[in-house]
Amino acid sequence: MNKSILLASLLAAAALTACSKKEEPKVEAPAAAPVEAASAAAAEASAAASVAVDAAASAVDAASAASK
Template sequence: MKKSILLASLLAAVALTACSKKEEPKVEVPAPVAAAASAVVDAASAAASAVDTAASAVVDAAASAASK
């Protein structure tokens, strides 16, 4: 009986001690990481635009060659 009371007291003490902790502050993403992500998006957009332009040129050239 004494062991169960001791164990219950110990668990209650641990639970109460854990509740008094302050929450850790959230870590914000540094500005260089956000800027790098933006640069990657811009580069991907430019690459997609270049591929679209090249594909249009190939289609136009093929249509021109087929009409001759």
């Protein structure tokens, strides 16, 4: 009788353990990294736009001088 109760309780414990839901840990990215990357990208884009404006102005000046 005692062995059957022990065996039944071991089987119940094993069944409950096997059916437990495994939770995946939540991964949170640091909030500062995307902000810094976006700021750096904006600075680079601004510098590139400035170079493009200067090149366009030079091209306009060259075309104006060539047409005279």
